[in-house]
Every structure is written in C-alpha cells, then in structure tokens.
Amino acid sequence: MTTKILSPVRSTSLRWAGLSLSLAMVLLAGGCKKKVPVPPPPAPVTQPAAAPAAPAPARPNIADFAAEPSTIERGQSANLRWAVTGSNDVVIDNGIGTVPANGSRTVRPTESTTYTLTAKGPGGTATKTARIVVSAPAPPPPPPPPPANTKGTVESRLQSDLKDALYDYDSNNIRDDARAILTADADALKRIFADFPSATIALEGHCDERGSAEYNLGLGDRRSNSARDFLIQLGIPAEKLKPISYGKERPQCTEATESCYQSNRRAHFAPGQ
Amino acid sequence: MMRKFLFVLPVLAAGVLMAQNVDITDWIRGQGGKPALAVTEFRGSGTQQFMGPFNATLFSDLQSSGLFEMKSKSMFPLANPQRPEDLRQEDNKQGYALQDWSGAPVGASHVVFGYSAAVNGVLVLYGYVYDARQTDPQAAQLLYGRYTGTLDDAGAIKTAHEFANDIIQKFGGTGSLLGSRIYFVSNRSGNQELWTMDWDGNNQKQLTNLKSISITPGISADGSRLAFTTYARVSPRIMVLNTETGRTQPFYNQEASLNTTPGFSPDGKLIYYASTASGSSQIVVAGADGQGFRRVSHRNAVEVEPKVNPKNPGILLFVSGPGAQQIYRMNTDGAGVERITNGEGEASNPAWHPDGQHLAFAWTRGYAAGDWNIFVMDVGTKQYVQLTHSEGKNENPTWAPDGRHLVFTSNRSGRSQLYTMLADGTQVKQLTQQGTNKYPVWGSK
Numbered sequence: 001m002t003t004k005i006l007s008p009v010r011s012t013s014l015r016w017a018g019l020s021l022s023l024a025m026v027l028l029a030g031g032c033k034k035k036v037p038v039p040p041p042p043a044p045v046t047q048p049a050a051a052p053a054a055p056a057p058a059r060p061n062i063a064d065f066a067a068e069p070s071t072i073e074r075g076q077s078a079n080l081r082w083a084v085t086g087s088n089d090v091v092i093d094n095g096i097g098t099v100p101a102n103g104s105r106t107v108r109p110t111e112s113t114t115y116t117l118t119a120k121g122p123g124g125t126a127t128k129t130a131r132i133v134v135s136a137p138a139p140p141p142p143p144p145p146p147p148a149n150t151k152g153t154v155e156s157r158l159q160s161d162l163k164d165a166l167y168d169y170d171s172n173n174i175r176d177d178a179r180a181i182l183t184a185d186a187d188a189l190k191r192i193f194a195d196f197p198s199a200t201i202a203l204e205g206h207c208d209e210r211g212s213a214e215y216n217l218g219l220g221d222r223r224s225n226s227a228r229d230f231l232i233q234l235g236i237p238a239e240k241l242k243p244i245s246y247g248k249e250r251p252q253c254t255e256a257t258e259s260c261y262q263s264n265r266r267a268h269f270a271p272g273q
Numbered sequence: 274m275m276r277k278f279l280f281v282l283p284v285l286a287a288g289v290l291m292a293q294n295v296d297i298t299d300w301i302r303g304q305g306g307k308p309a310l311a312v313t314e315f316r317g318s319g320t321q322q323f324m325g326p327f328n329a330t331l332f333s334d335l336q337s338s339g340l341f342e343m344k345s346k347s348m349f350p351l352a353n354p355q356r357p358e359d360l361r362q363e364d365n366k367q368g369y370a371l372q373d374w375s376g377a378p379v380g381a382s383h384v385v386f387g388y389s390a391a392v393n394g395v396l397v398l399y400g401y402v403y404d405a406r407q408t409d410p411q412a413a414q415l416l417y418g419r420y421t422g423t424l425d426d427a428g429a430i431k432t433a434h435e436f437a438n439d440i441i442q443k444f445g446g447t448g449s450l451l452g453s454r455i456y457f458v459s460n461r462s463g464n465q466e467l468w469t470m471d472w473d474g475n476n477q478k479q480l481t482n483l484k485s486i487s488i489t490p491g492i493s494a495d496g497s498r499l500a501f502t503t504y505a506r507v508s509p510r511i512m513v514l515n516t517e518t519g520r521t522q523p524f525y526n527q528e529a530s531l532n533t534t535p536g537f538s539p540d541g542k543l544i545y546y547a548s549t550a551s552g553s554s555q556i557v558v559a560g561a562d563g564q565g566f567r568r569v570s571h572r573n574a575v576e577v578e579p580k581v582n583p584k585n586p587g588i589l590l591f592v593s594g595p596g597a598q599q600i601y602r603m604n605t606d607g608a609g610v611e612r613i614t615n616g617e618g619e620a621s622n623p624a625w626h627p628d629g630q631h632l633a634f635a636w637t638r639g640y641a642a643g644d645w646n647i648f649v650m651d652v653g654t655k656q657y658v659q660l661t662h663s664e665g666k667n668e669n670p671t672w673a674p675d676g677r678h679l680v681f682t683s684n685r686s687g688r689s690q691l692y693t694m695l696a697d698g699t700q701v702k703q704l705t706q707q708g709t710n711k712y713p714v715w716g717s718k
Contacts, residue, residue: 169642170597202507210643212621212635212668213711214489214534215598217502217509218547218554218575221531225552243530244508249465249486256643273507 059123060087067107067115067130077108078132080115087119087126109134151195154271158201161188164266165227170211172222174230178267182227185269186234193240200272203228205245208261209254213247220245227267242272308444309342310335311374311381311405313353315398319391323429327389327398330430334437335385339677339695340444348378355388357401357417360410371413375405382406383415385440389429396422398432402440416443441675450675454716456480456490456499456516457691461708467501467514472673472680472693472715474704480519487512488712491536491544494583496716498522498561500535500544511535511546511563516716525563534577537561539586545569545579545605547591556591558605569607578622581605584629592621600634602652613652614638621645624671633660633670633679633696647681649696660698672696673715680704680713 064083072078081104084090091098093116096105107115114131151157162185165178174182193199205224207216224243232238253260312332317324336343350368354360364370374384387400398420407413420435422428438451450472459468462479465486470477481487483505490501499514511532513522526532529550536545541561548557551568556579559566570576574594582588587605590613592598600620603610614620618637625632632652635645639659645668650657661667665685672679677696682689688709694701 170594211598211619212592212645214547214577215575215592215619215621217489217531217533218549218577221549221554222575224530225549242508245531246486246504249488 057122058086060119060121060126061085062117062119062126062128065115065117065128065130067132070131071133071135072109073137074110074134075108075137077106080105080107080130082117084117084119084126086123087121089120091118091120092116093118107132154192154196154199154201157188157192157195158269158271161192162269164263164268166262167223167265167267169208169261169265170219172205172219172226174226178227179230182230182267183234186231186236189231189236189240189269193236200240200242202244202270202272203231203241204250204268204270205243206250206252206264206266206268207248208264209248209251209256210261211248213249216247217245220247223265223267307340307342309344309380309382310385311344311349311379311383312346312385313349314346315387315389315400316355317389317391317396320389320396320424320429323396323424323426324389326426327429327433330433331385331437334434334450335440337678337695337700338437338441338450338675339697339700340441344379344381348380350374350379353384354386356399357403357410357414360403360413362408362410371403371405371407371410387436389432391424394424396424396428396432398422398429398436400432400436400439402443416440449717450673450678452718453674454496454516454718455680455691455704456492456714456716457705457710458488458490458712459705459708459710461710467499468710469516470704472678474691474702477705477707480514480516489534490712490714491534492516492714492716493537493541494539494717495541496718498537498541499714499716500524500537500546502533502535509533511544513544513561516718523562525559525566527557527559527563527566534579536578536580538581539583543581545581545589547577547579556589556603569605570603570610571607572610580623580625580632582629583625583627590623590625590632592623600632613650613655615655618642622669626672627674627676633672633681635668635670635681647679647698660694660696669712671714674717678715680715682711682713 062084066081068079068081084101087101090101094113109132112133114129116127116129119126163181165182203224205220207220224245228241228243231241251264253263312335314328315324335341350366350373352368354369359369361369364373366373374381382405383402384405385402389396389398400418402416403413404415416439418436418439420432422431434451438449453472454469455472456467456469458465464484465488467480467487467490468477469480483503485503485505487501487503490499492499497516499516500511502509503512509531510526511524513524515522527548527550529548531549531554532546534547543558544561545556545558547554553573554575554577556569556576557566558569576591576593578592580590588602589605590600590602593601597619598621599616600613600623601610602613619642620634620636622635623632630652631649633647633649636648637644640663644663645666646663647660647667647670648657649660665683667681667683670679670681678693679696680691680693683692689711691704691710691713692701693704
C-alpha cells in the first residue's frame with residue numbers, strides 16, 4: 001500500500017524536473033542566436049530652449065472633506081470634517097457658510113444631503129462634496145395577525161383559563177390557595193361569559209377514593225357549592241354556575257397516593273348542559 | 274378466620290341471647306350448636322340420570338346456608354331409607370333404623386332421605402327429614418314434601434332448591450335464597466349501568482341502558498322495584514325501575530343539585546332519600562312516586578343513606594358527619610338522633626338485618642382512612658363483630674333474604690368485585706369477574 005502511493009509522487013517530481021531543464025535550454029539557445037548589429041541613435045532635435053515660466057500661485061487643496069458617519073437615521077447627528085490648504089475663503093453650503101480652513105461641524109440633516117465645500121484662493125477654486133444619507137428609523141413590527149378565532153370554545157377556554165380549587169380531606173372549606181385560584185377563576189369566567197353570553201358552567205365537586213361513595217356524593221355537593229358561593233360573591237351570576245357532585249365516581253387520578261387524592265379533592269369547571 | 278371470629282366472642286356481652294328461634298347473634302356466636310344433617314343419596318325411578326345434579330344441589334344449598342353441620346357421607350351405613358315405610362325400630366347398624374344415623378360413627382341429629390320418580394312425564398320428588406335421635410319413627414318425622422319438575426337436570430335441580438329451602442325454613446331460616454336475585458352496578462358495558470344476576474352469580478344480565486352513571490340502588494322488600502341515582506339527566510336524580518319489566522316508573526325529583534341514596538320503606542309506599550333541596554344533603558321522604566316530599570332531619574351536616582328498619586318503620590339509620598362519617602339512628606319524624614357507631618374511624622353503608630335488630634356496615638375502625646371492612650352490630654347493645662380483615666377494601670354489605678348471607682364489594686382481587694359470604698365471614702365466594710362491579714343489593718326476587 002505504501003509503495004503504491006509513493007511511486008506516482010516520485011514520477012511526478014521527476015517529470016517536473018525534466019520540464020524545467022528543457023525550458024532553460026530553450027532560453028539559453030535563444031540568447032545565443034540574437035547576434036544583430038545595434039542601430040544608431042536618432043539625431044538630436046535642435047529647438048530653442050524655452051524660458052522658464054514664472055511660478056503660478058498654488059491652487060487651493062482640499063485635503064479632506066468627509067461626513068462621519070455618512071449614514072444616519074433621522075434625528076441622529078453626523079460630523080462634517082474638513083482640511084483645506086491654499087485658501088482663505090472656505091464655504092460649505094446648506095446653511096453652514098464660511099468656515100475656517102480646518103475644522104469640523106456637527107450637522108443634523110433631516111433628509112439625505114450633499115454638502116459642497118468650496119475653497120477659493122489666488123490659485124483658483126476647488127470643491128469637494130460629502131454626502132450624508134439620512135434614513136427613516138426602522139418601522140415597528142406589524143401587530144401580530146389576529147388568530148382565526150380568538151374566543152375558542154367554552155370548553156377550551158375552561159381548560160386553558162381556569163384552575164381547580166383543591167380541598168382538604170373530608171372538608172369543603174375554601175383554603176387560602178383555593179381562594180387565590182377562585183379569585184383568578186372569577187376574572188376568567190367574566191371574560192368567558194363576555195365572549196359566550198349564553199354559556200352556563202357546571203361546577204363539579206369531586207372527592208378522593210377513601211370516604212364512602214355515598215357520603216362523598218354529599219361532600220362533593222358541598223365542595224361544589226362552597227366554590228360557587230365564593231364565585232357569586234365575586235360577581236359571577238348565580239344562575240351561570242350549576243353545582244353538580246360526582247362524589248368519587250369520576251376521579252381524574254386512581255393511584256392510592258396523597259398527591260393523587262389531593263388532585264381528586266377539587267371543584268372543577270366544565271361546560272354546562 | 275373462624276378462629277379470629279371466635280376470639281371476639283368472650284368480649285361480647287349476653288344482651289341478645291334471649292331471642293327465640295335461630296337468632297342471628299346466637300348463630301354468629303355458635304351458641305347451642307347446629308343441627309347435624311345426614312343427607313343421603315337420593316335415587317330415581319325412571320329419573321336416575323337426573324339425580325346426580327339433584328344430590329349435588331341439595332347438599333350445596335344446605336351447606337351454604339350455614340345453618341347445619343353436614344355429616345360426611347363416608348361414615349354412612351351401606352343402606353338408607355327411601356320412604357318412611359323403610360324405617361325400623363332396630364336394624365343392627367344396617368341403615369334402616371334412626372339410631373343407625375344418630376349413633377357413632379355418623380352422629381347426625383337429623384337424616385334427610387327420599388327419592389324421585391317419573392310420573393306422567395313429570396319428575397316428582399318425595400323428600401323427608403326425620404329426627405334421628407327419636408327411637409320411634411312415628412314420632413320422628415319433621416318434614417315431608419312433594420316437589421315436581423321437568424324431566425331433566427333443570428327440573429331435578431329445581432326440586433332440590435325447593436326441598437332445601439323448606440328444610441332451611443323448618444330449621445328457623447327467616448327468609449329464603451330461593452329465587453332471590455342480586456342487583457348491582459357494573460361498568461362492563463362501558464357505562465355504569467344496573468345489572469342483575471341469580472344469587473349464586475349465574476345469569477348476569479344488564480337492566481338499564483342509560484349510558485351514564487347510575488349508582489346507589491335500593492330495592493323494595495318485595496323485590497319488585499329498584500330506586501337508584503342516575504346522572505342520565507345531567508344532575509344526579511332518583512329513578513325507579515320495575516325489576517320485572519325493566520321499565521322506569523315516574524318519580525318526581527324535587528329541585529336540588531343532588532337527590533341520591535334512595536331506600537324504600539318496608540311496605541314499599543315511601544322512598545327515603547338524601548336531597549340538597551335545603552342547601553345541604555339531608556334526609557327527606559316522599560311517596561314512591563316522589564310526590565309529597567318533606568324533610569325529615571334538620572341537621573347541618575352531610576346526611577346520606579337513609580335505611581328504614583324493616584320491623585319498625587318509625588326508625589331509620591343514616592350516615593352523617595359532622596366530623597368523620599358515622600352511622601346514626603333517628604325516628605322518621607326527625608327526633609331521637611343518636612350516633613350508633615362509636616366515633617372511631619369512618620362508618621358507612623348500614624344495612625338492616627331482616628330481624629330489625631342487627632346491621633351490617635362498613636367501617637375503617639382499626640385501619641387507615643379508606644381501608645373498609647365489614648362489621649355486624651347489634652343496634653341495641655352496640656356490640657359488634659368484624660367479618661373481613663383487610664383483604665382489600667370491603668364495602669356495601671347487604672343481607673340476603675335468609676338473613677344468613679351477605680353480599681358485599683371487595684377489591685381483594687384487584688378491581689372492585691361482588692362477593693357473598695356467610696354472616697360469620699366464612700364461605701366467601703366471588704360472583705363477578707368482568708369490569709368493575711359495585712353497589713349490590715339482594716332482592717327477594
């Protein structure tokens with residue numbers, strides 16, 4: 001394998017060596033053959049020598065005239081900077097007027113402007129321009145396009161906007177955490193009823209699996225009604241909320257753990273029928 | 274289990290020993306001993322091919338009644354009487370004398386014998402029970418019955434059930450399992466519907482097709498009507514069903530977020546239930562059509578499961594807080610509220626024994642919340658016996674019409690299923706397998 005790679009490399013370098021050699025020989029051979037006699041130089045032109053002219057006064061020189069930056073947004077400023085020699089009459093247009101030979105000036109053009117600097121002197125006039133491009137500020141992004149249906153359905157809104165109020169075992173007392181949740185739920189319900197004026201909501205009371213099924217029907221009813229009373233106090237119309245107890249007939253979790261029990265001890269919102 | 278049970282006995286006081294007949298408590302305590310039955314093999318004349326099923330059914334019915342000590346057939350004499358005429362005063366232990374059955378090694382108090390014959394295309398069964406402790410056969414006959422059935426296994430089995438039932442009645446059984454049915458809730462169709470089956474678990478049939486949640490059935494004493502809670506009309510409401518036709522009957526539900534746990538009065542004319550019409554779940558009573566309802570209790574606590582005493586319709590049991598749920602009694606005018614269970618754990622599902630003196634119920638006493646076991650209590654003395662011992666959760670006991678069997682739910686095999694047992698906790702038998710099965714009641718038909 002090693003030899004297979006090496007052999008073509010070696011042959012290539014050999015070929016290059018041979019080519020360089022033959023090229024050198026061609027050049028050498030050419031040099032040897034050019035043996036033609038050198039022609040004489042042309043006869044010199046005889047003309048009267050011109051008298052040296054008087055030195056002309058120097059033309060003004062605008063060494064520098066630039067805007068920094070050359071592109072601004074409207075409302076921003078730029079700096080004009082210049083350096084002129086050979087002139088004592090330097091003028092910049094666009095309302096700037098006569099300026100010293102060297103200097104700078106802050107400008108706030110409201111639109112794209114080409115500034116012309118004119119320098120006059122005994123040797124003539126020189127001009128140079130500097131352009132400041134003024135751009136409009138970037139426009140704000142367009143408002144997001146409205147979704148196809150902002151209202152959704154009552155069911156989707158209940159799911160996304162409302163949270164369950166949770167209870168202690170064998171209790172229908174509104175805990176502090178449930179108080180906060182139901183307060184937020186009341187606001188969400190008001191928005192939902194604004195979007196769906198004819199909707200009614202089932203306020204379901206649920207229990208964990210430990211108490212008897214029969215007792216839990218009564219307990220679930222109490223939970224449903226305690227949450228309902230709280231929401232009515234916050235301004236939800238009573239007739240909009242239908243209490244219904246499912247006891248432990250419809251658990252959302254069936255494991256025998258406290259976290260599962262807790263998630264089942266709840267007041268839950270569902271579309272009314 | 275029996276040993277545990279007996280261990281409890283000395284704790285119980287003697288308050289209920291005076292009852293006549295076979296008292297449930299006497300019987301639970303094993304006082305007085307049980308009749309010892311020698312059940313002979315019945316043979317048939319032209320019906321012999323059906324007598325295998327007959328003998329198996331007769332023995333099984335008598336044994337499962339729990340009333341008897343069943344004597345082993347391996348100890349029986351070679352011959353046995355088939356008719357009273359076969360009996361002799363003395364037979365030298367060959368089997369035709371009563372003392373051949375009462376003496377060693379059989380040791381029976383009673384001997385059961387008889388035969389069947391094909392008579393005009395009908396199977397006729399002649400059955401006898403004799404007191405084996407009597408020396409005079411003339412004075413020893415306790416029972417004679419003649420039963421008819423079709424000329425096949427089913428006909429023979431029918432006569433066995435009927436004969437066994439008469440024997441059980443003769444020995445003090447207060448009711449009969451014969452023809453009784455269990456009604457329950459199963460989700461095997463996809464929804465919680467009402468179902469029914471024979472008391473031994475055969476012939477399971479769907480009764481309702483409400484495609485909703487239907488729960489907490491109560492049954493009228495005559496077995497003709499079921500009242501239950503259904504969500505078929507969204508809010509939990511009471512519905513009444515004729516058990517024979519499967520049709521619903523009108524029931525007026527008063528306006529309430531919850532009407533539930535209905536139970537019939539003993540005469541079937543009233544339905545007691547729990548309603549939140551007043552704001553909280555309280556006991557109310559109405560006619561069997563729901564009209565004329567009125568509130569019974571005025572307590573501010575969750576109240577459910579009113580159960581009227583079968584012997585005294587002026588008293589009912591119910592389940593209530595405040596605090597952990599317990600079983601209470603009150604008069605049906607709302608007065609005389611008294612807690613029955615002692616406040617330990619949580620108690621629920623009271624079910625009156627037919628004697629109106631005892632109740633079966635579920636209790637978590639001695640266990641964590643939710644770990645229910647079946648107990649039987651004497652309402653008068655408040656003494657109780659624990660029948661299940663944490664083999665899963667055991668709930669919703671209700672008595673069979675015979676007062677000796679209970680049906681209940683247990684999740685001991687995984688999901689909730691129905692089981693029967695004798696009231697001493699023995700002879701536990703699983704009746705359902707499919708789906709989840711709950712809320713059993715035992716109807717007389």
